[in-house]
Amino acid sequence: MAPSESAAETPTQVLPRGPGVLRFAVAGFCNALSTGFFYPFSLLFYVSLSGEELRTVGTVLTVTALAALPSLLLVGRIVDRVGPRPVLVASLVVRAGCFVSFVTFGGAAALAVGTLALAVSTRAEQTATPLVALQLAPEGQSSRWLALSRVVFNAGMGVGALIAGIFIVDSASGFALLGIANAVGILCTAALYAVVPRTPRPAHSAARLRIKARPWRDHKFLLIAVVNALLLVSALAVESGMPVYVLQELAMPTWTVGMLFAVNTGVLTALQLPVSRVLDRHPPVRVLAFGGLTYLSLYAALLAAARTDGTVRMLLLVLGMVVYTLGELAVTQAALVLLTGLPPDSRKGAYLGFNQIFVGASTAVAPLLVTYSLAGNPPVLWWSLAGVSVVSTAVLLGTERRFGRGASEGVAGDTP
Known part of the structure; x- marks a missing residue:
């Protein structure tokens, strides 16, 4: 919003407004709950139900994740032609079917087919979800709806992982139950998204729809997509590498890792909406740049922790995680605003599908x-x-003047 807007806002004013906001939030939470329920046990799930060795499963997951990337250009064009909600609902139904197939069929071939379909449907879902939020958001509310999607995602992931840790039994029957429960949760999500209020699709002429989307020629969007992918690699590296470093290199107790991730999840869930209101008052490119720079706090804390011990070491890690999480919050919010705001309206799906290629590459690297x-x-x-x-x-701040304030509300013109 404009800088002249009052900084003093009640909790109700911080929340996004508009028809269907509650159903959108519940659908997003249900989806994240299912993902969080499955994610901590994903490798064990595939190994147990496929009957394959861990190295085989890891190879299949990497290969299918990379093989899915070229299809995302087509997915993006489909989103532009039929709208994001039908693609979102269809991708959720396919994803649920994948988990039923994992429970039903074993072997490497079935695993490969299922994980390839899962990779494509997951990327399609991630392409369509923010566009559904933009369609539903009233004027001036786009960034709040995007922030809401992150809040319910973080909350659902945390709750889902907690529930799975309590109830899932490490056995073939336990993992089969995990797969079926995940499929049911995903189908419930599809049903919830199917009943959010319908919004009129923008009218695009047939001539306009015949224009081939070439997001790779849009230098501003390409820059943001690349930077977002690099910072995503950093976030994923922290997620998977920090526990190993803390336990093996720093020789800290196991509960330290859980505490640090609890701090991360708590800050993201509690502060995403109010902080996003503050971030709206600044150019999103600058927010993205400084958000990425704050990641240095955690890296410095992890390096310095090797030279300290006891309470000082713990305080360093907690403080580093808090600052890092605030930066993560800024990065995810600014990147969403830019990635959805820079593309022309008639080709947002194609652009976001193209961005998912970078996201998929980051998860592989x-x-x-x-x-x-x-x-x-x-x-x-x-x-x-x-x-x-x-x-x-440095790259973002060096090119900041090329970006206008128009992207800050998720609205762009219809030309690149």
Whole structure:
């Protein structure tokens, strides 16, 4: 919003407004709950039900994730032609069917087919979801709806992981129950999204729809997509690498990892909406740049922790995690605003589908970076990620003047 808007807002004013906001929030929470329920046990789930070895499962997951990426350009064009909600509902139904197939069929071939379909449907869902939020959001409310999607995602993931840790039994029958429960939760999500209020689709002429979307020629969007992918690699590396570093290199107790991630989830869930209101008053490119720069706090804390011990070490890690999480909040919010605001209205689906190629590549690169670094020289991981943050910030601030304020509300013209 404009800087002249009063900074003093009640909790009710911070919440997004508009028809269907509650149903949209419940659908997003239900989806994240299912994902959080499954995510901590995903590798064990695939190994147990496919009957394959861990290395085979890991190879299949990597190959199918990469194989799904070229299809995302087509997915984006479909979103532009039929609208984001039908694609979102269809992708959820396909995702639910994948989990039923995992429970029903074993073997490497069935695993490969199922994980390929799962990868495509997951990326399609991530392409369509923010566009559904933009369609539902009243004028001036876009960033609040995008922030709401992040709040319910973080809350649902945390609650789902907690429930799974209590109820899931490490056995074939337990993992079968996990798959069926996840499928049911995803179908419930599809039903909830299907009944959110319908919004009129923008009228695009047939001539306009025949124009081929070429987001890779839009230099501003391409820059944001690349920077977002680099910062996503950093976030994924922290998620998977920090527990190993804290337990093995720093020799800290197991509960330390849980506490640090609890701090991360708590800050994201509690502050996403109010902080997003503050961030709206600043150019999103600058917010993205400085958000990425704050990642340095956690890297510095992890490096410094190796030279301290006791209470000082714990305080360093907690403080580093708090500042890092505020930066993560800024990065996710600003990136969503830019990635949905820069594309022309008639080609948002194609642009976001193209962005999912970078997202998918990040998820494939991060595990390799983490495993090779931690197996060799662990501090190199944090120095490498620090370099990513510094370079990303410098590039963004150096090109900031190329970006207008128009993207800050998720609205763009109809030309690149």
